[in-house]
Amino acid sequence: MRPLALIALLLLAGCGRPGGRPHPVPATRGPWPPTWTVGDSAAAVAAPRAMVVSGHPLATEVGRRILEQGGTAIDAVVAVGLALAAVLPDAGNIGGGGFIVHRDTAGVVQALDYRETAPFAAARDMYLDSTGQPTERSITGHLAAGVPGSVAGLHAAWRRLGRLPWAALVAPAVALAEAHELDEERSASIEDDRERLGQFSASAAQFLVDGRAPAPGTMVRQPDLARTLRLIADSGPDVFYRGQIADLIVAEMARGSGLISKADLAAYTPRWRTPIRITYRGYTIYSMPPASSGGVTMGEILNILEGYDRLPPFGSTALAHLEAEAMRRAFMDRNRWLGDPDFVVMPLDRLLSKAYAASLRVQIDPIRATPTPPFNPVAPPPAPGGDNTTHYSIVDAQGNAAAVTTTLNNGFGSAVTVGGAGFLLNDEMDDFATAPGQPNMFGLVQGENNAVAPGKRMLSAMTPSIVLDPRGALFLVVGSPGGPRIITTVYHVISNVIDHGLSLAQAVGAPRVHHQALPDSLSVERGGLPPAILDSLRAMGYGVREGNRSGLVMAIMRGPAGGWIGVADPRTAGAAAGY
DSSP states (O other), X not given: OOHHHHHHHHHHTTTTOSTTOOEEEOOOOOSSXXXXXXXGGOOEEEESSOEEEESSHHHHHHHHHHHHTTOOHHHHHHHHHHHHHHHOTTTOOSXXXXXXXXXXXXXXXXXXXXXXXXXXXXXTTTTXXXXXXXXXXXXSSGGGOOBOOHHHHHHHHHHHHOOSOXXXXXXXXXXXHHOXXXXXXXXXXXXXXXXXXXXXXXXXXXXXXXXXXXXXXXXXXXXXXXXXXXXXXXXXXXXXXXXXXXXXXXXXXXXXXXXXXXXXXXXXXXXXXXXXXXXXXXXXXXXXXXXXXXXXXXXXXXXHHHTSSSOOOTTOHHHHHHHHHHHHHHHHHHHHHOOOTTTOOOOHHHHTOHHHHHHHHTTOOTTSOOOOOOOOTTSOOXXXXXXSEEEEEEEOTTOOEEEEEEEOSSXXXXXXXXXXXXXXXXXXXGGSOSSTTSBOTTSOBOOGGGSOOTTOBOOBOOOOEXXXXXXXXXXXXXXXOSTTHHXXXXXXXXXXXXXXXXXXXXXXXXXXXXXXXXXXXXXXXXXXXXXXXXXXXXXXXXXXXXXXXXXXXXXXXXXXXXSEEEEEOTTTTOEEEEO
């Protein structure tokens, strides 16, 4: 048996067994209406030393085993991230990118940006047809892919903050790529996207059986991906960006008229950035700076609402109104000012100042909605992070913490699997303003500052965040997928805990509202607010839209008696585990 495979088996031994696993925390019903049943299924687990929460139970178990072996939070970040590429292919990836916010036990907070970049051959109008209208080429197919950042980003984080051998962290993902059992949610996800996947021979061969998704319980075997991961274990990112895997990516581009070249891959570099720092009612929040818009936009929302001595009761018309108006104003600024920091100058200090928030707060009418002004294409909104994104949160035994959000953008990204390499490529190019002044797949209208340009990072809404309590101690690690709703989802969890005193399970399971300035409507999870509240909001001038789930939070909070509480959003089949 190969040494790598032996390590993987040791790490995965005992998956699903009760020994060493955290114990469940008794649940209590939250302050939501009887029509909202999602929150009642939110399960919290507690562990005294360390905790991992991710969007797939097998990936969570990989992270827990790494921590038990003495790995740091970043060691577990690498292992979980690569495991997700095998077991959560619609979002987990080595063909996409993401962000990490990390805090060590000395209180040093760092942010790593491994967002994808536009190929050097990219051009501003490359996704428009002859009439100037946007096409689907930015969503499905080879042309939709930006230069992947995940492998370079995970390796850069490990080089600075890891402890265990790199190969040992890749090994569990190899084992999962070789064989794992498909669960019901992942089978349904593949079925939802089978038509897109079926357009590309390598994707159809990897994910479909006779044109359909494999049934739950099927043993999934991905030999090409397993080989790719072994190469990464042996050679690190060099093989991905300059070696055999790079050759396979470029060959795949040639098959589908894509743009990513060997020069694009060789030039890719992750960026260490200064995190956004926000204070809120005595707590301190660290979040992701641009090229993510998440930290700045959430910071504005929190700063506006902090000016109210006490927020209205949870679930009330008054609370939804204040939240919607704060969100509206924060997204308007996001739309006007934020961008790739290597291309755009941004007044971040002003946007995040308490004085500026006070000037926005006085604009809020207490009894009616204030319409969003028409979009100004000279001052464009940025693109959101992907809807099929995934977040994971980790705290190690020493108290180091990591919040990680990673994405392919759309479900299964571009739907293109790299032939012979076994992984999907992203469709992040749609996060640019592919048609300035027109909405993208998430309904956000974008403009010239986020137009396609060679080497540019497309903007994101991903909001991995770490919260400290008023004593400066680690309190909460949180993040979510969900396109532009990521920002408001993470806001809700933080506010639910701090403002409304909810438990972590209640805070994650609670219904959410969302407003992103344009389109000018208030989105509400179906069943989350009673009809009378919705009628009151409509009477105030809101166009209310009820919809399905909003965000898939993976969060960790310090327990009231010490240790850690982990919660995986009941809206998905994730898991929390620790020891």
